[in-house]
């Protein structure tokens with residue numbers, strides 16, 4: 177039997193064992209979950225087991241994808257999830273790809289073999305091994321790539337329109353970032369196709385595996401658009417992760433949607449960090465001024481002096497508006513309870529003295545030391561019993577009348593009303609904006625644009641919820657999605673170069689511990705903010721408290737296409753160089769010229785040719801916004817989008833229509849850089865001659 181066939185058979189035997197073991201573990205898990213006690217601890221344990229079961233059920237594909245043969249003869253298989261042996265103390269049958277011991281699979285090289293003699297990639301389809309490829313780590317070959325054959329095979333595959341996992345072919349620089357320490361903010365710069373999204377998503381899986389407590393808080397994945405989230409949405413479940421919420425900055429506020437578009441100029445103004453302190457100042461100023469308060473209880477007034485109110489307001493200063501009111505309200509009601517008790521007791525004392533006087537008229541001398549009447553308690557001793565005080569307290573604390581009194585003086589506020597007030601307050605705006613910019617932000621309709629969302633979030637944050645959140649029987653992800661106040665264990669931001677300063681504030685509010693991984697390409701920035709460096713982009717939010725990392729190899733775009741991008745990047749004003757392409761597709765990029773009148777027809781013909789050539793794969797079209805009226809109608813069933821919309825996506829073949837039109841758009845050279853780098857195989861351009 178030829179060697180490859182023999183080794184394939186060897187791995188098939190191993191895979192059969194792993195499949196059987198997976199089945200056994202699933203049966204054991206079912207039994208354990210069914211037997212879990214109904215108490216709190218039992219249910220918490222059952223939840224962990226259910227998560228494990230989901231992960232195992234999903235691990236049908238890629239159950240085993242790699243093998244490391246160490247110099248000392250130890251053989252380890254690596255897969256999507258770990259599979260323990262029946263004997264818990266034995267070495268695992270399959271190592272989870274995220275385990276430390278699996279790391280050399282991604283990082284060992286002939287120059288630094290880390291005690292390994294050989295790395296093997298095992299390709300499978302379901303429960304069948306289809307191929308094995310070996311890479312000696314003894315120095316006999318070194319391409320600089322990890323598992324070159326498997327990587328190039330993966331990269332050459334047709335694209336499906338959904339992102340796939342790359343766990344079997346992650347490269348060293350990617351692995352370093354995936355396994356980087358979770359604390360603090362990590363900002364990853366990488367050119368197009370360097371695997372930023374791959375790294376971000378695999379990092380989520382790694383972090384959830386390494387720090388299981390993260391699953392209790394959840395991980396937030398922020399992407400640039402709903403289309404992008406759809407593109408990546410298959411990857412995380414495939415990696416086995418369920419404690420993840422994905423969103424865009426526009427959908428982060430539960431129940432709030434963007435209602436209108438907005439000009440770049442206005443959204444740039446509204447994205448600046450100056451709004452943060454403006455909003456903090458405004459909301460703080462909405463807390464009522466101290467004055468004497470005269471609440472009533474059972475028809476009587478119980479005044480609280482202005483000085484006392486001022487003292488209580490000082491004690492709650494700095495808290496969110498509604499929370500401050502809640503704390504104030506507790507103290508205020510307690511003061512009322514004390515005042516009502518005091519007045520009642522004074523009254524009772526009066527009654528008692530009157531009663532004694534009356535008694536004395538009947539039994540002169542008993543209050544001079546004679547036996548007292550056989551009565552006690554509130555009726556006669558001038559004191560309320562503990563039970564009576566507790567009852568009164570409950571009544572005052574639950575009283576709608578007292579609530580109504582407090583709310584009339586210190587009203588509920590809606591974030592939207594406060595934002596509206598802010599955007600109309602020229603005097604306040606003039607403290608941070610010049611006159612011409614004030615006019616731009618005050619002359620807006622009341623409906624919400626995307627740039628209002630972070631402002632609204634900042635207002636909502638300073639207001640706090642009117643009533644605190646009360647979770648009942650919801651999953652972490654559901655609760656996190658529903659509650660604006662949810663604090664995540666980690667936040668991953670993709671296409672982070674697009675975030676405005678105010679959006680960064682919104683992100684950090686969701687993770688005050690700043691455990692953040694942001695990946696992006698500052699050279700692909702299309703957003704209206706003016707930053708061209710990461711220090712500028714994140715400085716307002718993070719200061720210098722972030723660590724940079726870099727990805728330098730382009731896995732998506734073939735070298736033929738990457739060669740075209742250097743001058744475009746230069747025109748975009750960048751001093752960076754495009755990343756180095758890892759492979760060539762052998763298909764030279766091409767270009768056609770046409771007139772504005774014929775552009776739709778020429779595009780349709782070109783797309784038809786590309787679709788035929790890349791049958792079974794995908795073709796996408798990128799064009800300037802000005803062509804969005806005609807092109808989609810001429811290209812039914814084909815994704816047609818602007819460069820901004822195409823960010824993060826990829827197709828086997830891309831047709832870029834009217835590149836000059838794209839470069840003439842705002843931040844257009846950055847846009848063209850994005851458009852040119854979307855293909856995995858072939859790039860065509862249609863130049864419109866005017």
Ligand SMILES: Nc1ncnc2c1ncn2[C@@H]1O[C@H](COP(=O)(O)OP(=O)(O)OP(=O)(O)O)[C@@H](O)[C@H]1O
Pocket residue numbers: 327330331339340342345346347350366367368369370371372373374375697700731732823824825826853
């Ligand atoms: N180690 C890898 N193994 C297999 N495929 C990979 C690997 N790294 C990246 N890829 C593939 O390369 C392509 C580009 O990856 P990805 O989309 O993550 O890049 P990106 O840096 O986010 O790109 P862009 O900035 O252009 O959006 C994807 O098809 C991805 O699956």
